[in-house]
């Protein structure tokens with residue numbers, strides 16, 4: 197499964213190795229900053245890292261490339277949050293994010309993951325704005341064998357969440373996954389609606405939703421961080437799903453996001469099929485980044 201990460205991440209380490217195959221000078225460090233920046237590590241992290249590496253090279257001109265890479269690895273991992281979620285019964289997961297980020301697909305992938313683990317899963321069509329969105333999710337539910345709760349198009353999404361959790365309690369469901377409509381983080385009224393959905397979940401189970409997962413497209417680069425910050429301000433995000441990493445050559449966004457937000461990336465989307473979802477392991481990821 198980690199061959200995927202290696203494929204997208206290994207050019208990063210190769211570029212650094214090539215760069216340090218010669219005695220470093222000022223242009224080496226400029227180049228290095230560019231490599232970090234292009235990998236989507238963000239301007240500040242890139243500049244800070246280069247300053248530190250420049251200092252190390254000055255102090256120890258004979259330091260080898262592998263030692264530099266080991267230092268980069270340590271730095272990238274510092275401050276990265278990890279987590280373990282204990283599943284509640286029923287365990288309620290709310291999916292949020294901007295339009296087209298991959299919420300519905302990721303929800304189906306997660307549902308499929310839990311079903312393969314032997315859990316009873318119920319999916320709630322909380323994106324009530326479009327009939328097509330309800331249909332898309334219903335098709336997934338049929339395909340993967342999940343129970344399904346929906347409303348009429350344009351019904352109140354909070355009502356669907358409320359009904360879904362009630363049904364889950366009555367039917368002994370383990371996992372409830374609630375889809376929501378995509379929304380731009382600048383649309384304040386829609387952002388407030390997310391808070392309403394959360395409140396209604398709490399009427400059914402005081403701790404619900406147990407997870408609020410922010411789904412974000414890796415190919416949009418640093419904008420992902422701004423999006424996440426605004427969502428986080430309206431509705432506390434407990435984890436991130438980074439999608440479409442198969443379409444991005446820039447693995448650094450995963451590191452930059454966690455450092456900036458202090459919210460763990462839990463899953464990574466690597467394609468459009470239900471099995472294209474990988475759990476995110478920062479240690480392993482950074483190792484592959486620097487292979």
Ligand SMILES: Nc1nc2c(ncn2[C@@H]2O[C@H](COP(=O)(O)OP(=O)(O)OP(=O)(O)O)[C@@H](O)[C@H]2O)c(=O)[nH]1
Nearest residue numbers: 295296297298299300301378439440465466467468
């Ligand atoms: N290549 C690739 N495509 C993905 C991935 N995740 C989702 N997609 C595709 O991205 C498109 C949008 O996915 P959806 O799951 O419908 O996105 P959404 O966030 O639910 O969209 P809205 O409900 O319209 O806001 C679909 O064509 C998906 O197949 C991924 O990890 N990799």
Ligand SMILES: [Mg+2]
Nearest residue numbers: 299300323329
């Ligand atoms: Mg959707």
